[in-house]
Amino acid sequence: MYIALAILTLASCQQSQKIGFIDNGKVINDYQKKIDLEEEFKAKDLAFQKRTDSIGKAFQLEVQQTQVLAQKETQSKAQELMGGLQQKQQVLQQQMQYEQQQLQQQFQVEIDSIITKVKDFVKDYGKNNGFTYILGSNEAGSVMFGAEENDLTEAVTKALNSEHSK
Numbered sequence: 001m002y003i004a005l006a007i008l009t010l011a012s013c014q015q016s017q018k019i020g021f022i023d024n025g026k027v028i029n030d031y032q033k034k035i036d037l038e039e040e041f042k043a044k045d046l047a048f049q050k051r052t053d054s055i056g057k058a059f060q061l062e063v064q065q066t067q068v069l070a071q072k073e074t075q076s077k078a079q080e081l082m083g084g085l086q087q088k089q090q091v092l093q094q095q096m097q098y099e100q101q102q103l104q105q106q107f108q109v110e111i112d113s114i115i116t117k118v119k120d121f122v123k124d125y126g127k128n129n130g131f132t133y134i135l136g137s138n139e140a141g142s143v144m145f146g147a148e149e150n151d152l153t154e155a156v157t158k159a160l161n162s163e164h165s166k
Contacts, residue, residue, distance in 0.1 A: 017132035020152040021143045024136040032161045041107045
């Protein structure tokens with residue numbers, strides 16, 4: 001009786017578990033939605049840089065004009081004019097820094113959303129394909145070795161991009 005129970009317990013422990021792994025970085029970097037997001041933000045950054053350059057050139061022109069005007073004024077009036085320019089420069093720099101930070105934060109929120117989407121997708125992929133575990137491989141070495149037939153990186157990336165293109 002005890003022997004049959006021990007054999008039954010041992011047999012239930014021996015059930016094969018389906019385990020796979022993915023290269024987290026490769027899946028994220030090859031995900032078309034992330035690629036699209038990076039292109040979108042490159043364009044936004046380029047537009048921001050062009051606007052910053054334009055504002056900078058306009059300010060430099062204003063500085064030159066004010067310097068010419070200040071030479072014709074009294075010293076106190078010239079200092080007042082130049083002081084006004086310094087204040088304007090500080091305001092412009094703060095405004096540009098704020099806008100750049102907003103752009104970076106917006107990008108980070110979008111990237112975080114994509115990472116969450118990938119995690120959820122992998123979880124569903126694992127459930128739908130009978131996996132007990134899907135491990136993530138990364139630079140830190142969470143998966144030091146995995147048999148090539150258990151590498152799901154390409155399959156998950158294809159499925160993820162297929163879903164994105166719908």
